Amino acid sequence: MPTSDKAAPGPLYLELAPPAGAPAQIDHFFVYCDCGLLSGPGTGRFATDLFTLSLTLRGGADRGPRPRLDLAPPRLAFSPRRAPFEGAIAGMRLDAAPHLLPSEGKLDALTLALLAMAGKGEAWAPLVAALDQLACDLIFSGSHSAAASARSERRCVRAVTGMSRRRLAATRRFRTLLDGLAARDQALSELALDVGYYDQSHMSAACRAFAGAPPGVLRRLARARPSGRFFQDQGLETRLRLVIDP
Known part of the structure; x- marks a missing residue:
């Protein structure tokens, strides 16, 4: 949970390691909050070889329809944003696309945690717990052992x-x-x-x-930050990989 629970978190991007026992195809979790500052003019989405599975809440906790789980393929190059982003995103990046995605009913905990975090900044630990559960629900196709040309x-x-x-x-x-x-x-x-x-x-x-x-x-x-900044739970704090905090 954050060091202060009286206000919604400011613009922020962080990455966390997946939990022990998560599918090997999961590279990392991420949480992104913005009010147009990090995603302003001249910014964009980095190229990546990873798939992005994410739940997006646009415009804050009291606006827009129910967040939806989306799977985006790897990106070839830097792609500038068409407009600043306002809202919150939570998700994970994967080495391979899941064979099956969780049903909508299994996203309730993640949706509620994302709404709470975007609205009051109170749900960091529940948000990570919901991402952990989502990771466990993902199903990936088995690897092919036969040699290919x-x-x-x-x-x-x-x-x-x-x-x-x-x-x-x-x-x-x-x-x-x-x-x-x-x-x-x-x-x-x-x-x-x-x-x-x-x-x-x-x-x-x-x-x-x-x-x-x-x-x-x-x-x-992209500076790694010292521990004790976001999570009181040391187990969660040690999973923190990267923070971008203007």
Whole structure:
């Protein structure tokens, strides 16, 4: 739960590790609240190789229809927003699309927690608990053990993610870079080589293509925060990976 329960949370984006025992296809949970500040002019959605499963509440706790669970495919490149976002989103990012999604009736706890968090900032722990339950309800197809030809593998990658293997590898390298920018104060030139870029210029070009901003700007935004900031429950606090808080 937040350090203050008397007001709705301000603009905020955070990522959390999934619970132990969650399906291996779940990379992380995320919660995003905004009143148009984080999603203002010049911002947008980063490229990612992950699927996004999310419940969106637009305009606050007292507006709009019942939130709906949506599954978005991986994104090839940075996509600028058409308009600032106002509301709250909770969800998770996945290495693969679920074979079956939970029924609408199983979303009640997550919907109520998202409404409470957006309205009063009181439901961080219940919101994470609802995401944990949603993760347990997801069903993924079994992996294929038979060896496939390189051509079949290329077709499979494009069919599943909508991008080529080369583009997929570049997008995953960029995601690794974001983790490095948030977690370390390493020189950008050294980080570029560690992540797999030819040099800092190559890394900067990738940041502009996939995130619409140079690496220095991304580093200032994506800082890992010390513990004790959001959750009183230490078990939840240790799952916190990333916070963007203007």
